[in-house]
Each structure stands twice: as C-alpha cells, then as structure tokens.
Amino acid sequence: MSRPEDILPPDLFYNDSESRKYTTSSRIQRIQSDMTHRALSLLDLHSPSLILDVGCGSGLSGEILSNTADDGTPGGPHVWIGFDISSSMLGVALEKEVEGDLFLADAGQGVPFRPGTFDAAISISAIQWLCNAETSEDSPLGRLSRFFGGLYASLRRGGRAVCQFYPKNDEQKKMVSQAAIKAGFGAGLLEDDEGTKNAKTYLVLTVGGGDLDGDITGVVRGMDGVDVMARPGVARGAKRGQEAKGSKGWILKKKEQMERKGKVVKASSKYTGRKRRVQF
Template sequence: MPRPEDTGPADLFYNEENADLYAQNARMNEIQIQLTNRALELLEIQDPPLLLLDIGCGTGLSTSFLNENGYLTIGVDISEQMLAHNETDNLMQLDIGNGLPFQPGTFDGAVSISVLQWLCYSNETQQDPFKRLFNFFTSLFGCLKPGAKAVFQFYPEHASQLQLIQDAAAKAGFAGRLQVDFPNSAKAKKMYLVLSCGLTAIAGKDKREFMKNKDRNQQRVQRSTKLEKGSREWILMKKAKQAEAGEDVVAPTKFTGKKRKTMWGF
C-alpha cells in the first residue's frame, strides 16, 4: 500500500473526501490524541498558559487537546478541507514549506503530528525538499522564543530522508535529539524529533547528541546495504547528498527508481 506522501501534495491528498474520512475515524482520532500527549510531554513545558504553535493542525484534534490542557494555541495547515472540520480559534491556512509568517519570538513552543515527512516530497510550486525543509525550519527558529522547543512526531520513509530532515534543522540553527518510542515494535514504534533553539550553552549537549545520531544513521545506512546503482535507494541517497550540498534536486516520486516499460512491453 503506497504512503499518502507518494500520491501528491498534502493539500491535494486531504481533499473533502479524505478530510471527512479522517474526521470520522475514531481510531485515528484516538491515536492523534495519544501522539499529541506524548509530544507535549517531550516539550517539557510546566506552566501554562503559554502560546504554542500547532503545525499541521488539521481537523483540530491536537489543537483542542492543547487548549483543554490550558495552552493558548495557533494552528496552521495546508488543507482547507481539513481546516473546515477544525472548530478551534486562531487558524491559518498556509504551506509551511514556504516558511511561517509570524513575528520573532512569538511562541513558547511548537508541536506537530504526522506532518514533517510531507516536506520531503514535491508540491506544485517547489520541487526541492531540502529548500522546503530549510525554509520551514529557519522561519520556525525565528518565531520561537530563545530556549523554546519544538516536537515533531513524524514518519520518515528511510534513513536518508531522516538525515535530510536533521541536516536542514541543524543548518537552520536548531540543536536537538531523536526520541524513538518502542523501537523494537514494528506497529508501536514512534519517532519524535525534539528541537531546541537559542541558548547555545544549554543546547550544546543536545546538539552534540543530535549530530552524533545523524552520523550514526548515515553509518547504519552505509553498513546495512551496498546499494545497487540505479536502484530506488541509490537514487534517493544520491538526491539527499545533492540537496545537502545545496544543489537543486527534483523531489522523488512513487515512480523514482522504477524501470520504465518500452513500447514493446518490456
């Protein structure tokens, strides 16, 4: 079964039909609340009310949960259809890959559930995943208060995609770490990127661990397989390295690495 990200941009995937299905899916709603609660724990904010940014707020499940826990929240999402189900206040429709429009030092923290991986794919106007990630992380760094944290629950497709995300965050100035819950369970495993901005002396330890984890992931990929030239994984790794070097890279699609049939059918 293909990943939703392989089908196209998020605003097209979350059309009216899929937004309705998402809003009505009790099991998915329950999982969303659990993930938001865990992200809030990792955010380590003790004293609400504080102003949080809900990135990819969608139908409002995470936003409502944060509000019910005493936080003031602003939500952003790319899908107009998902936002139509969101009954909370202070919502904004925008593509985070183009950056966030908020004033410096606006937010005390940020959370995001199942959104970050969408920036690793193309959309209609911007084809370079690294630039989209860097635009987002740079603007997020700017609108967070010094020392504030941002927690992302996300689903990277492979190790090179994870590296691309970590590289963009680090280049934007973030320190941080990767938190993996239930790492030995295929179904329960969940990954969180915990980022900190500013206060370099405090964040230094996290930044060293962040870069160590990034290097460890890269070494794991290099050890695990000798990629066949021309294969999907070989192409994805090459694209990640090109993007990291600042080159313009066309984003991968579901057809990347697949052999094309000739007019004769083989």
Template sequence: MSNQRPEHTGPPELYYNETESSKYASNSHIVKIQTDMAERAIELLALPEDKVGYLLDLGCGSGISGDVITAHGHVWVGLDVSLPMLQINKEDDEDPTKDLILRDMGSGMPFRAGTFDGAISISAIQWLCHANSSDQNPRKRLHRFFQSLYACMGRGTRAVFQFYPENEQQSDLIMSQAMRAGFNGGLVVDFPTSTKAKKVYLVLMTGGVQQLPKALTEESEAAERGQVQNIGRRVFQTGKKGKERIVKGSKAWIDAKRERAQKQGRDVREESKYSGRKRKTKW
C-alpha cells in the same frame, strides 16, 4: 508499497479533500492514535506547569492535536495547507483558544520573532520531503521552513515533530536542515523494538545544548503513560480534590475555556443557548 504512504500520491492540499478529510476526522482509530501522539509531543515540550503557553500546531488538520493542546490549558495557532481540514477544525467554533491559518509549511512561517512558547507537529513534516512540481526543492523547502520556525520561537523553547520517516536518508535530510537553521536536538524513538507501537519524535531546541528526553520503552510504558494521562486529567478538574471531572464538549467545559480565555485578555464569543449542544451528524 509506495501507495501505502499518502505523501506519495501528490500534494497534501489535494490528497486531503472534503471526502478524505471527513473520513480522517471521523475515524475513531485515527483520532485515538493522533491524540496519544499529541499528548506525548506536549510532554516532550517540557513546558512550565504554572504558565499558559502560546503554541503553534503545524499541520493541525481537523483539530485532533489542537484539542489536546486546549485540554492542557494552552492557547494555540493552527496552520495547515488543506482548506477542508481547516473547515472541519473551524466547526468547533466554541473554542476561543485557537486561531487557524491556511498556509503551506514549505513557504515559511509568517510570524514575528519570538512569538511562540513551543510548537508541535503530528504526522506532517514528512510531506515536505516530496517535490510535487518542478519548482519545488525538498531541501530548500525544509530549510526555509525550519529557518522561519526558529525565528518565531522564543529562546529556550522546543519544537516537537512526530513523523513517519520513510528511511534513514529522509530522517537525515530533515534533521540536517533543522540543525542548519540553528536548532539543536535529535530523535526520540519510543518503543524502538515494536512494529506497531514504535513512534519517532524529532525534538528540536532553541538556545544552549540540552539533554534529549528519555524514550519510552516496554518497561517504562505504564509509569510514563500514567504520568501523561494524569496531566490530561488534571486540566479537567473543577479545582477541588475529589470533584467529578468535567466532560469535554459539555457546557461546563466550554464555560471554563471561555473564562480562561477572558483572563488571558482574549476576545471571546458571547455565551449562547446553543453552547454545548450536540451538532447533527454530517453525512
């Protein structure tokens, strides 16, 4: 049924209104799935472990994937076409490692050449395959997007897109426009035989031809997922083996992010007595 796919209902800036954005951001099941996919996307970026990356989060939404980027110690720019989603994202104003931009991906990227060390996108690229007005051409919008993305990526970097292809033709359309723009790469399909666990990632590379990462399978799940979880845990350690993990959102966690941003030469908010306090639930 077409109504099972939100991209069939109209443009994302209308679908993700205040009500839908709030439901999306507060749904624990969605948060868990989006977090896991963002972890996998960052793993597929294959970033150097000793470097703080400057990443682009395309279709950043309410900030679920951005939280994962921050947890890995990277700085990021989030781009989304939904103002309500970005407003929810901006509520985490204690995070000095992000910048947010309201923009339609199909209109192209507004960044300087070679700006980013990598890019991820969770559940967003398939929206560009649908025309929501008579002047929109999905093929042209995809090409404009990939061409401008390629330009703002550093050479030898990667962009990873998790998406839900509607059919083989849609996957071919997306990949063909990416390759036409200069990228090389292909699809990595995790758990291809599973109905629920199957996830599709388009791994795009700049520079020379590289071997695609291996997909996860049922047999490799424990080992592979263990590696990803260990990466996530390491960034919360205080620096000495055996010490207790810092809880995300706590004052200590915020202070650690602020210190990291200061070392990177970024402007950060001054420490406040409200840092780390829980906000009241919005209804």
C-alpha cells in the same frame, strides 16, 4: 504500506471526504491524541503558553492543547495558532469550533511570524509532507530549510519544538534532522516502539539561550548552589592542537611550510609574531 505522500500533494489528498474520514476515525483520533500527549510531555511546559501547531489539520491536537491542566494537559490551557495546507481539513476544524486560530498556509513556504513569538511548537504527522516537492522550481531541501529557518526564528530563546513524523526511510530521517540542525536547532531524534509497525519518530528541537542555560535535562532546575558547567559555545571552539590564526605558533608553522616548499622566508627572531603594545 501505502504512503499518502506518494499519492497526491497534501492540499489535494485531504479533500472533503478524506478529511472527514481522518477526523471521525476513532483509531486515528486515539493515535493522534497519544502522540500529542507524548509531544506535550517532551515540550515540558509549566504555564499557559503560546504554541504553534504545524499541520494542525482538523484540530485534533489543538483540542488537547486547549484543555486545562486538570484534563491532562500539562501547563494548560494553552493558546495555539495552527496552520495547514488543506482547506477541507480547516473546514472540519471550523465546524468543530476549535479555540485556536487557523491559517491556510504551506509550512514549506516559511513561518510568517515575527521573531520570538512562540513558547513552543508542535507538529503531529505533518513534516514528512515537506519531503515532497510538487513543482520543478521547488525542492524538498529548500522546503525543509525554509520551514525550519522560519520556525527557529519564530520560537523564543529557550523554546522547544516537537515534531512527530513518519519518515519513509533512514535517509529521509537524516535529511529532516540535518535540515533542522542547519537552521540552528539543537536536534534529537526519539523513537518509540522502535522496529515495530507502530514506530513513532519524534524530532525534539531546542532553541539555545533563554532560561535553558545549558541545563537541557532540567535535572538541576530550581536547585540552589548548582552551576551548570557545560557551555555549548566552548565545546564548539578551536580543536586541540590547532593554532589560532595570526598567533605566533601559527606564523612559525606557516613559515616552516613555506620553507619546505623552497620559498624564500625571512629568518625567525624574537620579534617574529610578537604582540604589539597598545600605542597610547
């Protein structure tokens, strides 16, 4: 199977004829709309929101975002802002008079919005393009980290992002999800029709905080008298059996270590590593 990423950079590959082909092909339209609906269901939006569409292309997914709730867009109609690197694609979107705002920008250069702008972000078949660097001064890792770093900052607390992409291999899948985790996202990979030719990979990203509050599944949302016990910060704390630095146990352990090395160590007493009282 040929991969367009391996042929040319995206701004050159999607020229006028390729953009038109992409947009008018009913097969691509159907696949894109299926994936957009799937991504929307993963975003779990309940009210009209501000959404970022990364790699919006000719606005195939944007049109669905602008639909009302009656037309099958949950929580719609949403207001969206899209960016794409291919000017031909954006040209097609302009002709179609899509409702969202369009930008000519490279996702690998970051996301130029102020912190906490978006309720959610969506990206359909785009971020595999970030795994290719076209100049020697750029690297796929750098592009991915700039993108996810910018995306993380521009989403509000408790926001979500769903990125559908076509990874070339497992290595690339790992590279993308690792870059997202490094940026601070809680990331999960979801695969539809795994192992078939129609396999679709979705990277589901969550930004902690806000009204999410530990309840990522949303099962107990709106229920009275239910406390969510899992606190993400607690689980990440000190490993069991490891003393906190500066504590009495830690000092005794260090003294023992030094003694074993043959260093001169002061004898331990009841004063060793004791807590000092506040002076006033």
